[in-house]
Amino acid sequence: MSTVIGIDVGGSTTKIVGFRDISGKRELIEPQFVLANDPITSIYGAFGKFTSENGISLSDIDDVLMTGVGSSFVTQPIYGLPCRTVPEFSSVGLGGLYLSGLDEAIVVSMGTGTALIHAKRNGDKYDIKYLGGTGVGGGTLVGLSKQMLGIDTVEHIEKLCEGGDLSKVDLRISDISNDKIYPGLNIDLTAANFGNLSDLASRNDLALGIVNMVAETIAMIAIFAARGHGINNIVLTGNLTTLSPIREVFAALRNSFSVHFTIPHNAQFSTVIGAALYDTLN
Numbered sequence: 001m002s003t004v005i006g007i008d009v010g011g012s013t014t015k016i017v018g019f020r021d022i023s024g025k026r027e028l029i030e031p032q033f034v035l036a037n038d039p040i041t042s043i044y045g046a047f048g049k050f051t052s053e054n055g056i057s058l059s060d061i062d063d064v065l066m067t068g069v070g071s072s073f074v075t076q077p078i079y080g081l082p083c084r085t086v087p088e089f090s091s092v093g094l095g096g097l098y099l100s101g102l103d104e105a106i107v108v109s110m111g112t113g114t115a116l117i118h119a120k121r122n123g124d125k126y127d128i129k130y131l132g133g134t135g136v137g138g139g140t141l142v143g144l145s146k147q148m149l150g151i152d153t154v155e156h157i158e159k160l161c162e163g164g165d166l167s168k169v170d171l172r173i174s175d176i177s178n179d180k181i182y183p184g185l186n187i188d189l190t191a192a193n194f195g196n197l198s199d200l201a202s203r204n205d206l207a208l209g210i211v212n213m214v215a216e217t218i219a220m221i222a223i224f225a226a227r228g229h230g231i232n233n234i235v236l237t238g239n240l241t242t243l244s245p246i247r248e249v250f251a252a253l254r255n256s257f258s259v260h261f262t263i264p265h266n267a268q269f270s271t272v273i274g275a276a277l278y279d280t281l282n
Contacts, residue, residue: 003029003060004053005050006276007043007083008091008269009070010111015272016050016214026236029054031269039070047078067091067275088271093119093128094281096235099264106226109271110238110246111224112139114218116225131225136217138240144210149203154243156209159246164208171195186256190216197253208245215240215249223257232259237270 002021007014018029032053034046050056064083066074071085096107097119104120115133119126138154146152151160166172171192193213201209222234240246241263250261266273 002062003049003056004276004279005061005064006091006272006274006278007046007064007066007068007071008272008275009039009043009068012037013040014046014070015269016046016067017269017272017276018050018054018056019276023080029056031272033269039073039139043070043074043078043123045152063279065275065278067271067278082097086275088275089115089117089130090128090281091274091278092237093117093274094126094277095270095272096237096264097121097126098273099237099266099270099278100233100262100265102235102262103235104231105233105235106229106231106269107235107237108208108218108222109133110137110218110240114221114238115139116222118225118229128281134217134221136214138238141210141214145207146205148210155240157211157248158243158245160204160207161211162204164202164204164206166205166208166212167196168198168201169196170212171211183227186230187239189256191251208216211243211245212249215216215246216253219250219253219261221258221277223253226259234259234261235267235270236261236263237267239268241267 004019006017013035015031015032015033017031032050034042058079061081064081065086066083066184067086068086074083092109093107107117107119109115114137116131118129118131142152145157147158170190173189173191174187176191194209226232226234254261
């Protein structure tokens with residue numbers, strides 16, 4: 001059975017996925033991830049776990065395609081299998097289109113920082129371009145939460161957001177003007193993140209304010225990129241897509257700016273899925 005393996009080696013996690021070719025049809029094998037500080041350890045751990053749990057023999061594997069910051073540490077075959085490193089941004093774009101089913105979109109990879117990709121499919125051809133990004137991302141979220149709140153796990157941050165009140169943190173347009181500044185502009189939009197910080201703001205309020213600032217920053221640069229390319233489809237990928245308060249920010253901004261934010265199933269595995277699909281570019 002022909003199988004292609006994709007591996008995304010990050011700073012603290014390694015993600016792995018596979019595609020089986022069954023009667024000429026490509027079938028996705030459910031992605032997995034492992035935690036590890038050492039990239040080589042995490043690669044071998046992920047590979048062993050993935051192949052064992054899915055009944056994949058080494059003889060079944062045709063190709064191993066790797067991406068991510070830690071992929072450069074792999075300088076020799078894994079279990080005798082040659083590995084190829086593929087461009088991360090191409091993987092982001094391919095994974096975003098595959099998971100969303102769209103032919104064109106701005107694909108946003110929300111990791112430690114944030115990268116924006118314009119991805120377009122024309123038949124069997126793909127045009128994928130890196131547009132830039134921002135240093136605001138998961139690293140910002142965790143770093144500020146650690147300094148301001150003494151917590152540094154996204155699960156705890158998400159929990160702390162429950163019951164938070166943004167009116168005690170952010171300055172909204174409605175706080176500074178009773179008139180509509182621009183036709184159709186939602187006066188509940190943020191005028192200044194942390195611009196109305198109250199002395200009475202609770203830890204819940206602060207956590208929600210940090211999450212909101214990170215999500216709104218990412219959302220707005222994605223909206224600007226979409227406008228620049230004359231499209232309204234934005235695909236959100238990466239680990240931050242799993243956080244409920246992050247998802248709520250994008251949902252709230254959708255109508256105000258006439259864009260469609262999509263968070264597909266397996267969005268956190270989009271890059272590794274794209275890596276496994278990289279040969280479809282050629």
